Amino acid sequence: MxxxxxxxxxxxxxxxxxxxxxxxxxxxxxxxxxxxxxxxxxxxxxxxxxxxxxxxxxxxxxxxxxxxxxxxxxxxxxGPLAPANLAEEAAVLQWSFWVGNECEKDALTILMHRMGLPEPQRDLSLAEKAAQRLRTPFAVLEAHLAAREYIAADRFTVADLNCACVLTWARADTDLMAAHPKLAAWLKRCLAREGFQKAKAVGKS
Ligand SMILES: N[C@@H](CCC(=O)N[C@@H](CS)C(=O)NCC(=O)O)C(=O)O
Known part of the structure; x- marks a missing residue:
């Protein structure tokens, strides 16, 4: 193979x-x-x-x-996940770098200190500070999604996949998600895809 x-x-x-x-x-x-x-x-x-x-x-x-x-x-x-033209490619790269640089570290802090670490090792104040910092990039994506369903095109692309697989970690902060309803709805849409459900199950059977 x-x-x-x-x-x-x-x-x-x-x-x-x-x-x-x-x-x-x-x-x-x-x-x-x-x-x-x-x-x-x-x-x-x-x-x-x-x-x-x-x-x-x-x-x-x-x-x-x-x-x-x-x-x-x-x-x-x-195929449809790939950028179809230079403008879409620019958007795909932009949002993939954005989520890695602007969001990933704080999203991971939220995940670890709200649910990932054993309870005695969790520090909620770190999770709260991370969520506070994330409000800035989250507002950017929230505004971007105001009048569109997907990030880089009128369909699900690798930009959505890359952003969703990082931002899923921040779902552990329900207040943060509730404050960004468009982002939360988009994330839910992405994570409901069969491809993600299948990926999570790989190695489990
Ligand atoms: N920026 C890297 C990070 C990869 C990474 O840190 N992976 C973790 C698992 S989620 C790992 O391999 N950790 C092993 C270790 O640090 O020993 C990527 O996105 O691929």
Whole structure:
């Protein structure tokens, strides 16, 4: 099989799995875990020297960084998820970089300190400060979605997928989501897709 996806679905690898499912790709899933040094074995470091999942090996072409992998897969396979013209490509890149740079760190803090960490290790004040900071980029996406259903085009694209798979972490703050109803509705729409449901279930049966 030509495409191998490394990383358990309960990690950022779900982003890659979601993309592969949306594209209808045939792939081999290698369920490397992020805990216990799974991503830092010599074999994994040879693929991704950062010691992180996800990684793909696409017929010998190795790519890491979850959002970049998705952009690569969209470019390779085309179809409705991929940008159809230069303007859409600009939007896809813009919003993918935006979510990685402006939102991901704070969204992860919310997830970890509201539900991910064992209770004694959680610090709600960190989650609240992260949510406060996220209000600025969230207002930007809320305004962008005022008169449109999707981020980069009039259809679901890799821009929506990349943004949704990061912003899903912030759902752990219900006040933040309630304050951004357009964003919350868009996120719900994206996460309800069959591709995401299938991706979450990969490795579970
Ligand atoms: N920016 C990277 C982050 C990858 C990352 O941090 N992955 C985590 C799992 S979600 C990991 O592999 N952690 C293993 C470790 O730090 O040892 C991406 O988006 O792919």
């Amino acid at each position: 030509s495409l191998k996806i490394y990383g358990v679905a309960a990690s950022r690898a779900v982003r890659t799995l979601w993309m592969a499912e949306e594209l209808g790709l045939t792939y081999e899933h290698v369920p490397v875990h992020y805990m216990g040094g799974g991503a830092k074995t010599p074999e994994m470091l040879a693929l991704n020297p950062n010691g992180h999942i996800p990684v793909i090996d696409d017929d010998g072409l190795v790519v890491w960084e979850s959002l970049a992998i998705n952009l690569y897969l969209a470019r390779k396979h085309g």
